[in-house]
Amino acid sequence: MSAKDFLEALRWRYATKLFDATRPIPADVLAQIVEATRLSPSSVNLQPYRLMLLTERDRIDALIPATWLPNRPKLQSCAALAVLTVPTDLGDHTVEAFLDQVAAHKGIPRESLAEVEAKAKGFLMAMTPEARIEWARRQAFLALGTLLSACAAARVDSCPMEGFVAENYDRALGLPEQRMTTAVLVALGYRDADDPAAAIPKYRRTITAEPSGS
Ligand SMILES: Cc1cc2nc3c(=O)[nH]c(=O)nc-3n(C[C@H](O)[C@H](O)[C@H](O)COP(=O)(O)O)c2cc1C
Numbered sequence: 001m002s003a004k005d006f007l008e009a010l011r012w013r014y015a016t017k018l019f020d021a022t023r024p025i026p027a028d029v030l031a032q033i034v035e036a037t038r039l040s041p042s043s044v045n046l047q048p049y050r051l052m053l054l055t056e057r058d059r060i061d062a063l064i065p066a067t068w069l070p071n072r073p074k075l076q077s078c079a080a081l082a083v084l085t086v087p088t089d090l091g092d093h094t095v096e097a098f099l100d101q102v103a104a105h106k107g108i109p110r111e112s113l114a115e116v117e118a119k120a121k122g123f124l125m126a127m128t129p130e131a132r133i134e135w136a137r138r139q140a141f142l143a144l145g146t147l148l149s150a151c152a153a154a155r156v157d158s159c160p161m162e163g164f165v166a167e168n169y170d171r172a173l174g175l176p177e178q179r180m181t182t183a184v185l186v187a188l189g190y191r192d193a194d195d196p197a198a199a200i201p202k203y204r205r206t207i208t209a210e211p212s213g214s
Pocket of ligand 1 (some may be wrong): 013015016072103159160161162163164184202
Protein backbone atom coordinates (compact mmCIF):
# COMPACT_ATOMS: atom_id res chain seq x y z
CA MET A 1 0.00 0.00 0.00
CA SER A 2 1.48 3.37 -0.99
CA ALA A 3 1.58 6.31 1.43
CA LYS A 4 -1.05 7.96 -0.77
CA ASP A 5 -3.37 4.95 -0.47
CA PHE A 6 -2.77 4.89 3.29
CA LEU A 7 -3.76 8.57 3.56
CA GLU A 8 -6.88 7.82 1.55
CA ALA A 9 -7.76 4.98 3.95
CA LEU A 10 -7.29 7.29 6.97
CA ARG A 11 -9.56 9.90 5.35
CA TRP A 12 -12.14 7.19 4.62
CA ARG A 13 -12.35 5.88 8.19
CA TYR A 14 -14.42 7.50 10.93
CA ALA A 15 -15.69 6.45 14.34
CA THR A 16 -18.74 4.52 13.12
CA LYS A 17 -21.87 4.94 15.22
CA LEU A 18 -24.12 2.42 13.47
CA PHE A 19 -23.15 -0.71 11.53
CA ASP A 20 -25.05 -2.76 8.97
CA ALA A 21 -26.09 -5.61 11.28
CA THR A 22 -26.64 -7.97 8.34
CA ARG A 23 -23.03 -7.83 7.04
CA PRO A 24 -20.42 -10.10 8.58
CA ILE A 25 -16.69 -9.50 8.06
CA PRO A 26 -15.05 -12.28 6.00
CA ALA A 27 -12.82 -14.49 8.17
CA ASP A 28 -9.70 -13.81 6.05
CA VAL A 29 -10.16 -10.04 6.44
CA LEU A 30 -10.56 -10.40 10.22
CA ALA A 31 -7.42 -12.55 10.27
CA GLN A 32 -5.46 -9.81 8.47
CA ILE A 33 -6.60 -7.22 11.02
CA VAL A 34 -5.56 -9.51 13.88
CA GLU A 35 -2.18 -10.15 12.24
CA ALA A 36 -1.57 -6.40 11.76
CA THR A 37 -2.34 -5.88 15.46
CA ARG A 38 0.04 -8.69 16.39
CA LEU A 39 2.80 -6.90 14.46
CA SER A 40 2.35 -3.67 16.44
CA PRO A 41 5.56 -2.58 18.21
CA SER A 42 5.75 -2.30 21.99
CA SER A 43 8.21 -1.08 24.62
CA VAL A 44 10.89 -3.72 25.39
CA ASN A 45 8.85 -5.85 22.93
CA LEU A 46 6.97 -7.26 25.93
CA GLN A 47 3.61 -6.99 24.14
CA PRO A 48 1.81 -6.65 27.46
CA TYR A 49 -1.73 -7.01 26.14
CA ARG A 50 -4.11 -9.55 24.67
CA LEU A 51 -6.63 -9.15 21.90
CA MET A 52 -9.99 -10.88 22.29
CA LEU A 53 -12.04 -10.88 19.12
CA LEU A 54 -15.69 -11.68 19.73
CA THR A 55 -17.85 -12.54 16.73
CA GLU A 56 -20.61 -14.59 18.36
CA ARG A 57 -23.72 -12.43 18.73
CA ASP A 58 -24.63 -13.83 22.16
CA ARG A 59 -21.16 -13.04 23.54
CA ILE A 60 -21.32 -9.45 22.26
CA ASP A 61 -24.90 -9.03 23.53
CA ALA A 62 -23.83 -10.18 26.99
CA LEU A 63 -21.55 -7.11 27.21
CA ILE A 64 -24.19 -4.54 26.26
CA PRO A 65 -25.32 -3.86 29.88
CA ALA A 66 -21.70 -3.07 30.83
CA THR A 67 -21.41 -0.58 27.96
CA TRP A 68 -22.27 3.11 28.25
CA LEU A 69 -25.67 3.92 26.75
CA PRO A 70 -24.43 5.92 23.70
CA ASN A 71 -22.18 3.02 22.72
CA ARG A 72 -24.83 0.30 22.91
CA PRO A 73 -26.07 0.70 19.29
CA LYS A 74 -22.49 -0.02 18.14
CA LEU A 75 -22.46 -3.30 20.04
CA GLN A 76 -25.96 -4.13 18.87
CA SER A 77 -25.06 -3.67 15.18
CA CYS A 78 -21.35 -4.55 14.87
CA ALA A 79 -20.06 -7.72 13.24
CA ALA A 80 -17.23 -8.19 15.74
CA LEU A 81 -16.00 -6.69 18.99
CA ALA A 82 -12.29 -6.42 19.70
CA VAL A 83 -11.35 -6.18 23.39
CA LEU A 84 -7.78 -5.21 24.24
CA THR A 85 -6.85 -6.35 27.75
CA VAL A 86 -3.74 -5.75 29.89
CA PRO A 87 -2.22 -7.70 32.81
CA THR A 88 -2.71 -6.37 36.33
CA ASP A 89 0.24 -8.32 37.76
CA LEU A 90 3.18 -7.40 35.51
CA GLY A 91 6.42 -8.46 37.13
CA ASP A 92 9.47 -10.70 36.94
CA HIS A 93 7.35 -13.66 35.85
CA THR A 94 6.13 -11.65 32.81
CA VAL A 95 9.69 -11.13 31.63
CA GLU A 96 10.64 -14.75 32.37
CA ALA A 97 7.69 -16.19 30.44
CA PHE A 98 8.34 -13.82 27.53
CA LEU A 99 12.05 -14.69 27.32
CA ASP A 100 11.28 -18.43 27.54
CA GLN A 101 9.20 -17.97 24.39
CA VAL A 102 11.85 -15.83 22.67
CA ALA A 103 14.56 -18.44 23.35
CA ALA A 104 12.34 -21.26 22.07
CA HIS A 105 11.33 -19.25 18.99
CA LYS A 106 14.90 -18.30 18.11
CA GLY A 107 16.35 -21.68 19.10
CA ILE A 108 18.92 -20.08 21.39
CA PRO A 109 19.97 -21.01 24.93
CA ARG A 110 17.79 -19.32 27.54
CA GLU A 111 20.93 -18.33 29.48
CA SER A 112 22.08 -16.16 26.57
CA LEU A 113 19.22 -13.79 27.41
CA ALA A 114 20.37 -13.19 31.00
CA GLU A 115 21.45 -9.61 30.36
CA VAL A 116 18.24 -8.70 28.53
CA GLU A 117 16.31 -10.34 31.36
CA ALA A 118 18.02 -8.27 34.05
CA LYS A 119 17.45 -5.05 32.09
CA ALA A 120 13.77 -5.80 31.36
CA LYS A 121 13.10 -6.75 34.99
CA GLY A 122 14.88 -3.61 36.20
CA PHE A 123 12.81 -1.52 33.78
CA LEU A 124 9.50 -2.94 35.05
CA MET A 125 10.43 -2.98 38.72
CA ALA A 126 11.44 0.69 38.64
CA MET A 127 7.70 1.42 38.26
CA THR A 128 4.97 1.14 40.89
CA PRO A 129 2.41 -1.63 40.23
CA GLU A 130 -0.10 1.05 39.09
CA ALA A 131 2.45 2.65 36.75
CA ARG A 132 3.14 -0.79 35.26
CA ILE A 133 -0.54 -1.16 34.37
CA GLU A 134 -0.52 2.33 32.83
CA TRP A 135 2.60 1.41 30.87
CA ALA A 136 0.83 -1.72 29.59
CA ARG A 137 -2.18 0.40 28.63
CA ARG A 138 0.04 2.67 26.55
CA GLN A 139 1.31 -0.36 24.64
CA ALA A 140 -2.27 -1.60 24.17
CA PHE A 141 -3.28 1.80 22.82
CA LEU A 142 -0.48 1.66 20.28
CA ALA A 143 -1.88 -1.72 19.20
CA LEU A 144 -5.27 -0.02 19.06
CA GLY A 145 -3.86 2.50 16.56
CA THR A 146 -2.44 -0.30 14.44
CA LEU A 147 -5.77 -2.14 14.58
CA LEU A 148 -7.72 0.95 13.51
CA SER A 149 -5.31 1.62 10.64
CA ALA A 150 -5.53 -2.02 9.53
CA CYS A 151 -9.32 -1.77 9.54
CA ALA A 152 -9.14 1.35 7.40
CA ALA A 153 -6.74 -0.31 4.97
CA ALA A 154 -9.14 -3.25 4.65
CA ARG A 155 -12.11 -0.86 4.35
CA VAL A 156 -13.66 -2.31 7.48
CA ASP A 157 -15.42 0.27 9.60
CA SER A 158 -14.61 0.62 13.27
CA CYS A 159 -15.34 2.55 16.44
CA PRO A 160 -12.79 2.68 19.27
CA MET A 161 -14.52 2.93 22.64
CA GLU A 162 -13.54 3.84 26.17
CA GLY A 163 -17.18 4.23 27.14
CA PHE A 164 -17.71 1.07 29.18
CA VAL A 165 -17.53 -0.06 32.82
CA ALA A 166 -14.21 -1.87 33.05
CA GLU A 167 -15.03 -3.83 36.23
CA ASN A 168 -18.20 -5.21 34.64
CA TYR A 169 -16.39 -6.11 31.40
CA ASP A 170 -13.68 -7.79 33.43
CA ARG A 171 -16.22 -9.84 35.36
CA ALA A 172 -18.21 -10.80 32.25
CA LEU A 173 -15.04 -11.88 30.42
CA GLY A 174 -13.55 -13.79 33.35
CA LEU A 175 -10.52 -11.49 33.41
CA PRO A 176 -9.89 -11.18 37.18
CA GLU A 177 -9.07 -14.93 37.31
CA GLN A 178 -6.50 -14.35 34.58
CA ARG A 179 -5.20 -11.19 36.34
CA MET A 180 -6.13 -9.08 33.33
CA THR A 181 -8.30 -5.99 32.89
CA THR A 182 -10.07 -4.40 29.94
CA ALA A 183 -8.19 -1.46 28.36
CA VAL A 184 -10.20 -0.46 25.29
CA LEU A 185 -12.81 -1.79 22.84
CA VAL A 186 -13.27 -1.59 19.10
CA ALA A 187 -16.56 -2.36 17.35
CA LEU A 188 -15.98 -3.60 13.80
CA GLY A 189 -18.28 -3.99 10.83
CA TYR A 190 -19.55 -2.11 7.83
CA ARG A 191 -21.19 1.32 8.14
CA ASP A 192 -24.97 1.37 7.96
CA ALA A 193 -26.49 3.51 5.18
CA ASP A 194 -28.39 5.34 7.95
CA ASP A 195 -25.36 6.19 10.08
CA PRO A 196 -25.59 10.01 10.37
CA ALA A 197 -21.96 10.18 11.52
CA ALA A 198 -20.76 9.10 8.07
CA ALA A 199 -21.70 12.49 6.64
CA ILE A 200 -19.92 14.57 9.28
CA PRO A 201 -16.76 16.09 7.78
CA LYS A 202 -13.58 15.07 9.56
CA TYR A 203 -12.01 17.79 11.70
CA ARG A 204 -8.34 17.74 12.64
CA ARG A 205 -6.14 20.55 13.95
CA THR A 206 -3.56 21.89 11.52
CA ILE A 207 -0.28 20.17 12.23
CA THR A 208 2.43 22.53 13.43
CA ALA A 209 5.48 20.36 12.81
CA GLU A 210 7.47 21.06 9.67
CA PRO A 211 10.38 19.05 8.31
CA SER A 212 13.57 20.54 9.77
CA GLY A 213 15.55 22.61 7.26
CA SER A 214 12.42 23.82 5.49
C1 LIG B 1 -9.23 5.87 22.79
C2 LIG B 1 -10.50 6.32 22.13
C3 LIG B 1 -11.70 6.16 22.80
C4 LIG B 1 -12.91 6.51 22.18
N1 LIG B 1 -14.10 6.27 22.81
C5 LIG B 1 -15.25 6.48 22.13
C6 LIG B 1 -16.50 6.07 22.68
O1 LIG B 1 -16.59 5.52 23.77
N2 LIG B 1 -17.62 6.28 21.94
C7 LIG B 1 -17.57 6.87 20.70
O2 LIG B 1 -18.62 7.04 20.07
N3 LIG B 1 -16.41 7.27 20.16
C8 LIG B 1 -15.26 7.07 20.83
N4 LIG B 1 -14.06 7.43 20.25
C9 LIG B 1 -14.07 8.02 18.92
C10 LIG B 1 -13.57 9.48 18.88
O3 LIG B 1 -14.53 10.33 19.42
C11 LIG B 1 -13.23 9.82 17.42
O4 LIG B 1 -12.20 8.98 16.98
C12 LIG B 1 -12.80 11.27 17.25
O5 LIG B 1 -13.90 12.14 17.53
C13 LIG B 1 -12.32 11.56 15.84
O6 LIG B 1 -13.31 11.25 14.88
P1 LIG B 1 -13.08 10.18 13.71
O7 LIG B 1 -12.49 8.95 14.35
O8 LIG B 1 -14.46 9.94 13.18
O9 LIG B 1 -12.16 10.79 12.71
C14 LIG B 1 -12.87 7.10 20.88
C15 LIG B 1 -11.64 7.27 20.24
C16 LIG B 1 -10.48 6.88 20.83
C17 LIG B 1 -9.18 7.01 20.08
